Amino acid sequence: MDLTPSPHAQALHQRLLDFLQQQVWPCEAEHAAEETSARAAGNPWQASPLVERLKDQARAQGLWNLFLPGSPRAPEGLSNLDYAPLCELMGRVHWSPEVFNCSAPDTGNMEVLARYGDEDQQARWLDPLLDGRIRSAFLMTEPAVASSDATNLECAIRRDGSDYVIDGRKWYASGAGDPRCAVYIVMGITDPTADRHQRHSMVLVPADAPGIRVERAMDVYGYDDAPHGHMQVALDNVRVPASNMLLGEGRGFEIAQGRLGPGRIHHCMRAIGAGERALEAMCRRLASRHAFGRAVAEYSVWRERIAQSRCLLDQARLMVMKAARMMDTVGNKAARAEIAMIKVIAPQAAEQVIDWAVQAHGAAGVSQDTFLARAWAHTRTLRMADGPDEVHREAIARIELKKYATTQGDR
Template identity: 65%
Template sequence: MDFDYSPRSQELRERLLRFMDEHVYPNEARYEAEIEANTKAGKRWTPLQLLEELKPKAREQGLWNLFLPPTAGGKHGQASGRDFGLSNSDYAPLAEIMGRVPWSSEVFNCSAPDTGNMETIERYGSAEHKQQWLEPLLEGKIRSAFAMTEPAVASSDATNIESRIERKGDEYVINGRKWWTSGAGDPRCRIFIFMGKTDFDAPRHQQQSMILVPADTPGITILRPLNVFGYDDAPHGHMEVDFKDVRVPASNILLGEGRGFEIAQGRLGPGRIHHCMRLVGLAERALELMCRRASSRVAFGRTVAEQGVTRERIAEARCRIDMARLLTLKAAWMMDMAGNKGAKAEIAMIKVVAPNMACQVIDWAMQVHGGGGVSDDFPLAGYYASARTLRFADGPDEVHRNAIAKLELGKYAPA
């Protein structure tokens, strides 16, 4: 395995670092001020002007749709002005840089759930689906939501899903309640990818289907935003949504009935590793803030950085971040070499390792910041909320640990 960045990735990395230095880091305070102003004005769920100003700049510099894989051919592969996509290994260092500021991914049209939804439509959608939904998503003209998790069942087992997708003539009728539907709070959200069951009597993994549901279809009700440690993540949001007798054309089904679980596995593999790439960057930023704070504060006659416990935690953080980065790069390399299915062990391992690592590093950084660490004066509390959520998103730790253990036990099972 060669983890040197490819020339193309290195070029984009340098360009992205400059963009972050020139346009993102200097605007972090403005981002928070704009959110506060929107809240006071009763416009909490309004797209931020800052991000809309930065997007054309990113696109002009060729820093747009960087997540697109090489398989995204034709005009979709050229949507960012590039004539080829990036491999997972190429994209990894770029996602890490974007992850240092949680909101920056949207500036480059590389934020969830849109990336996963775009890949899903590109991979499994029809030509009509791509023209109607993929192209405006790639252009950044609309946003999307992914409706899979349900409040009534343990959705860590996707076969538990109870929502119904029933064929009625030339239409499907959709009924069910979803929550943690990422992106549904954004007023620019125009399309849902919805997972439900088309056949409750089919084999366990052939009951589910995925279907495209336009956001303005009658019968869709946004019930409420779900907060994470008090953060509502506006204007993106993680919403509870009710679908009642929602009718869409039968042609909106992806791949066909009974293919939903297959699509979910194809979609969540890249999504999981993208999250982990960004978490490495988030942990790096937390360590940077930790070191700067520790060097500038004096307690008991010496800087906090000179305290033994602080140095121990800084050293341990450095080790854990680098270990997580290497495992992430290995997973990305395996996905490129063997495909998502061939890399299932590595994807599961990094999905356990990266969020837990980030939570611990951010926690140590918060401790060094004292009371300020848990306040809104510093970004660490928000960082922690995001990292902690990712121990659930795209499958909880327990599911991935179980999968890892089964693979390991299988190596030593009797013939």
């Protein structure tokens, strides 16, 4: 299986690396200072002037909307295999994907609109998202049910004449804290009597629709991730036109699978990028620090961890690249086992490497003086986002066991 990106993607990889090295990575301290200043002023929920400035530069260099394949509205979009290495580079700094209009949940929401939206929906919402003029949120997870089983969702979407009326409560709605967030994609139940995978639908809801109340920002290991945010949102008798329904009633699970496949490639490669940066930081730290008369890097326990880190990251990368190629060639459905496997493997690999890097840095590793604490918190969260490890393992096991359902005896 050839996992080599196209020549065009390889050239983009070098251009992206140059841009990151010259324009983004040196600005981490400036970005942190912006966050501190905004908090001191009492309003962290505002766009970063630095990121907005960098967006203009990235767009001018053709480093924009690289994630969306096969859309006439975004001809610069790459295949999953071509985009994956670029996504890894972006993952080294948690805020850098937005610079290239390649950040979640906008990427997944743009995938939904490009794949399943009609012309009017695309003109109203996809075009301004692709242009970076607005942002979006995806409302699926709910606080009152075990959302690892999406059939448990309680949010109701009922038809009322020429409208749909939505009632429910969602939380960890990533992106809903951003003042530029203009639209929610909401998943809820349209027919509770239908088959369990045909009860749900997705509907487009303007963020300023009457009846929407952002109740609070949810922390992630103490981080509120402003201005992006992970919000708890109440929808009380929210009314939208029936034309806001995506694809049709009962198609919510179908849309979710189309949305989550590419998103898992993106999440996994960004996690590997964070893991690579952590491994580099760990090696530098261990080589520069001395304890009990010799460099810490000379102790066998750290050599073992460095070696294991390299193995974990390279294994994860190969698995993700394989899944990306399969999605490009045989489709998401045929690649469902590989997609599930990478969602288990990559965040765990990155989390372990980052954890060892934290340990290598001692007190500095858990402080605000390095990127490690935030990277660990984000990567640990990925083991629940887009489905927890346990659900993906169950899916992998089902697919594997199905191969033997009709086997007659052993060989």
